[in-house]
Amino acid sequence: MNGMVAARLHASGLSLPPAPPPVATYVGFVTVGKLVHVAGVGPTWGPEIRHRGKVGRDLSFEQGYAAAQLTALNLLAHMEVACGGDLDRIACCVKLLCLVNTVPDFTDTQKVANGATDLLTDLFGSENRPARSTTAAPSLPFDIAFEADAVFLLH
Amino acid sequence: MSHDARLAALKIELPNPAAPAANYVPTVIAGNLLFVAGQITIFNGEVRYLGKLGAGLDVETGKQAARLCGLNIISQARAALGGSLDRIKRCVKLGGFVNCTPDFIDHPQVVNGASDLMVEVFGDAGKHARFAVGAVSLPRGVAVEVDAIFEIA
Secondary structure, eight states: OOSHHHHHHHHTTOOOOOOOOOSSSSOSEEEETTEEEEEEEOSEETTEEOOBSOBTTTBOHHHHHHHHHHHHHHHHHHHHHHTTTOGGGEEEEEEEEEEEEBOTTOOOHHHHHHHHHHHHHHHHOGGGOOEEEEEEESOOGGGBSEEEEEEEEEO | OOHHHHHHHTTOOOOOOOOOSSSSOSEEEETTEEEEEEEOSEETTEEOOBSEETBEEOHHHHHHHHHHHHHHHHHHHHHHTTTOSTTEEEEEEEEEEEEBOTTOOOHHHHHHHHHHHHHHHHGGGGOOEEEEEEESOOGGGBSEEEEEEEEEO
């Protein structure tokens, strides 16, 4: 993996997990023109779920933030495949939906989701930040702590 | 085989496209993308599959509920495209919302009811990206809601 985005990722001490295999009857991404619609992913590394449980009850804010960052890395793992290995083909993340597995009285979902958008901002620049929706989810598949789906724009 | 012919061959009966429940439209076409608003488990005016996964409803029933959401999505898409599905090039995205208890974890299996239907009707063009999430409650107390994006010719 070469290129500027890959270099920034490496400089941050991060690497991409393998693209997560879909857990049900769907595919990881669908490209339509210059838009890549990426399926919902979570804080996994290959088959291993690294952050499980509810933020604010089972997990600390910091663990939730880390879950969001790892989730964003999994979005990029799909994008790496979508881009034929060249992340520099990504113009920006257009839209990001962030879902935080949490309890009803937790009010920092938007800060947890920054774990995903802070990474995207570092990689693609503050002028290319996505429109984002964040919501608390009472539960998520397999009890993952965080889930995100996204639309990316290619150059 | 065209999508319309395949739907007929499968003997799948689509519900009538439901009117929106509030101040929005059921579909929007933007260039080559068709966006379908969230569809619930209603069949020609009759609301079906009320309740929560993990509290009375089992996964198989939830899957049937998701399939009915999918049937409504296809019905809305067909109406938006002038009565034929044949302009559909691809199912791009499904968003699945599952009305469930906080300890429920089988959302993917439930939403498969809609995903499997897309592949049944559209073949390889029915393979889509997807997310699934739990919801504390859904409109009218239904078990599942699904929205969709299609690529059209």
